[in-house]
Amino acid sequence: MRPETLNRICSRVALALSLIALLTALSGYTMPRHPAPTDEGAAAHIFQIAIVLAAATLLLFFATADWKQPGPIAKRLAAPGAALVAAFVALYFLEHVYFH
Numbered sequence: 518m519r520p521e522t523l524n525r526i527c528s529r530v531a532l533a534l535s536l537i538a539l540l541t542a543l544s545g546y547t548m549p550r551h552p553a554p555t556d557e558g559a560a561a562h563i564f565q566i567a568i569v570l571a572a573a574t575l576l577l578f579f580a581t582a583d584w585k586q587p588g589p590i591a592k593r594l595a596a597p598g599a600a601l602v603a604a605f606v607a608l609y610f611l612e613h614v615y616f617h
Contacts, residue, residue: 521583542605
């Protein structure tokens with residue numbers, strides 16, 4: 518498989534995994550506020566697995582990137598990066614604001 522094709526596939530997989538992490542974090546807002554859950558539950562494990570797989574996929578993305586053309590790399594990385602940031606922001610507010 519050509520590196521360009523693998524890089525494009527990695528960016529799409531990273532986006533999918535980032536969106537899974539985001540949706541999993543957002544699903545925590547559907548739980549009742551009080552009492553705060555004592556067990557992490559399945560959603561936390563799904564979030565953790567999605568983040569680890571996204572990190573591995575992004576590592577392969579960077580390894581197969583054509584660094585002579587940084588513009589397309591940044592464009593392909595923008596959506597997964599934004600989704601990951603949104604997922605961690607949602608998780609932070611879920612744990613530090615919503616359940617307190």
